[in-house]
Amino acid sequence: MHTPATPLHTTLRNTADIELWPAGLLRARGNAHARLLARAQTVLRRKRDGRYLAAVCAGELHALVPALARAPGLADAMRAVRQPLAHRRNGLEHVGTLPLHRLHDRLGALGLDADAYAARTGLGLVPEPDWLAFAGTDCWQRPLWLHIDAARAWLHLRAAALADDIVLEAISGYRSHDYQLGIFERKQARGLDVDAILAVNAAPGFSEHHAGLALDIGTPGEPPAEDTFEHTPAFAWLRDHAGGYGFTMSYPRDNPHGIVYEPWHWRFSAA
Missing domain, CATH: 3.30.1380.10 (Muramoyl-pentapeptide Carboxypeptidase; domain 2)
Incomplete structure (x- = not known):
């Protein structure tokens, strides 16, 4: 596990099926994951079972599961990776909500x-x-x-x-x-x-x-x-x-x- 982040200065991006975790807050699951997580900025984590799906390192996506492309919600998660979090409006924190998905x-x-x-x-x-x-x-x-x-x-x-x-x-x-x-x-x-x-x-x-x-x-x-x-x-x-x-x-x-x-x-x- 990486050095803990400072509270309130670190965020979890949320989509219907997948969460975008700061890599430094996740524990590695095996040596291969440890090496990748040490370089990653973000990890895509499936909400249903907590499985790590992919790591984002220097803007590149590295699969951690077979058939990643077929993972439900991957397109939404990748849009969230590419788009900066617009969480401040008029100097105030803004929190939106997700659809009541399924x-x-x-x-x-x-x-x-x-x-x-x-x-x-x-x-x-x-x-x-x-x-x-x-x-x-x-x-x-x-x-x-x-x-x-x-x-x-x-x-x-x-x-x-x-x-x-x-x-x-x-x-x-x-x-x-x-x-x-x-x-x-x-x-x-x-x-x-x-x-x-x-x-x-x-x-x-x-x-x-x-x-x-x-x-x-x-x-x-x-x-x-x-x-x-x-x-x-x-x-x-x-x-x-x-x-x-x-x-x-x-x-x-x-x-x-x-x-x-x-x-x-x-x-x-x-x-």
Whole structure:
């Protein structure tokens, strides 16, 4: 892995099927990948399974998989490689959104109807942003990607907590629609039915994590994403101070969405 990039000065370009990762934030998978990633500026990473498809070195594309030309979404990803990220307008950060790409197919694979699910839960469809900001790493030392506004707020929130001797750590930030579908598929493979999974995870396309505005927060020594987090000094600090940084807890007890109590899940809103 290369030297870590500076938070907020590094971005993830997002397309419907493929993410454009800064090569320095990826771990090599084998010696051949290591040599190529050491020279690369960008790596095309398939969202569905995280597979590295190609590396961009000095403007040249180097395939990391057979039949790269047939990879779904390659043309869109290459357009993103060639076009500079126009993420500032009138001096302000601008984040666009992607189309709700093949979402009905994803939900259909789970036997869900988008309109019926939305009506039952009160949750709305959440498009993915076209780029995200690097906000440091999570508790597993993985790159943490967030909407630029949420990234800034998270770094300020974490620093303020630390000044009060409270250590906050990120558990999870941005998740793509494909990643959310993978959560369901893995849990189904373990024998859980869709209704049981929906009590804990929003359906693909409906998670606040898709927008890069939601953050699961924990603290060292505490199991991640467990309701026991409620009894920690870190949660008490968040309850008292997070609102001042734009974060609110999305799923309190008896929330109207049918999702279990999640004291670790906080959403940023600039309003």
